[in-house]
Amino acid sequence: MKNKKAPPHLFVFFILIVFISWLYSFHTNSLQDMPDSRTVQTAAHIGQKSSPPVSPETNFKLVSLRKLNPGAEAILPQGNVSKVKLNTVTTTPKILKLLDNNQSGIILTFDDNTVDEWSSFLAFNKEYKAKATFYVCNFNNFTSNQIMKLRNLQNAGNEIAYHTLNHLNALQLIKEKSLNYYIQTEIFPGVAMMEEEGFHVKNFAYPYGAGNRELDNELLKYFDTVRYTFDSGKNEKISNIRSIYIQNNKTSVREQRVLHAVGIDNAYEYDLTEIFQGIDHAYNSNQLIILYAHGISDKPDNYGTNPEKLRAIIQYAYDRGMKFYTVSDLEKLVEN
Numbered sequence: 001m002k003n004k005k006a007p008p009h010l011f012v013f014f015i016l017i018v019f020i021s022w023l024y025s026f027h028t029n030s031l032q033d034m035p036d037s038r039t040v041q042t043a044a045h046i047g048q049k050s051s052p053p054v055s056p057e058t059n060f061k062l063v064s065l066r067k068l069n070p071g072a073e074a075i076l077p078q079g080n081v082s083k084v085k086l087n088t089v090t091t092t093p094k095i096l097k098l099l100d101n102n103q104s105g106i107i108l109t110f111d112d113n114t115v116d117e118w119s120s121f122l123a124f125n126k127e128y129k130a131k132a133t134f135y136v137c138n139f140n141n142f143t144s145n146q147i148m149k150l151r152n153l154q155n156a157g158n159e160i161a162y163h164t165l166n167h168l169n170a171l172q173l174i175k176e177k178s179l180n181y182y183i184q185t186e187i188f189p190g191v192a193m194m195e196e197e198g199f200h201v202k203n204f205a206y207p208y209g210a211g212n213r214e215l216d217n218e219l220l221k222y223f224d225t226v227r228y229t230f231d232s233g234k235n236e237k238i239s240n241i242r243s244i245y246i247q248n249n250k251t252s253v254r255e256q257r258v259l260h261a262v263g264i265d266n267a268y269e270y271d272l273t274e275i276f277q278g279i280d281h282a283y284n285s286n287q288l289i290i291l292y293a294h295g296i297s298d299k300p301d302n303y304g305t306n307p308e309k310l311r312a313i314i315q316y317a318y319d320r321g322m323k324f325y326t327v328s329d330l331e332k333l334v335e336n
């Protein structure tokens, strides 16, 4: 009987239904898999309706693109950082803006009178366009050859600043004599000698970091800034010493006439890792960090820095695209 067999068109219809169901399930699974299979999320995707809704503070972080361009950073989603193809994100306007906006910098300072050693800084002036400020004491004892070396440093873009005549402890001397005596003997004569040789000293550093508010007020009649030293005996992490950082904007710089620096010489026992973290803090917060040292020598005593250590510090700041400033440059920042 014909009617007892299943009609062929019903069988084809059944196969078709199964096939369509299979196709549908395959499509659905593919859609469910998509978010997990996404391996690359570039800056261009930020803001698109990827799941789930995010807040910029918690879900994005700055990622260094310094291999592509010193100082460059991109805002990228956390978690996908290692999978990001850097080449795909370098041309977005947001990132170009970040390239130009980093205002961090480094102020290198050297104290005392080892001008013969300081001359080795000329290599860093040339190689990295680095700059430093040299606070000079005992200028009355400089030979003509040493004065020439100091002039060479100045001509290379460094600043020559003032560190008194005889490197005495100001607080002790004032206690024994008077504030006026200190100014008349330790400040005026040395400044006059240096002026005569063409060094227009504008900034001052306290020997032994020994000063006080009253002395600041007096010295700031003659100098743009006075610089103290951070007491390394406090064993503070460099990145935690707030006084050695200046926010790079006009208001902050204008108000900062009393500066503080942290020592990088052997005596202060900060290794490179620690110093780099301090520089990182300046970089990440658009601030200027102030460091100080004394001599530059292959065999430095306690108050000296090895040239290779100095090079590593300069290289580190240079690689991040940080600017080098002299102390006088602070005044220019206010004017601009």
Ligand SMILES: [Zn+2]
Residues within 6 Å of the ligand: 111, 112, 163, 167, 206, 207, 208
């Ligand atoms: Zn000194």
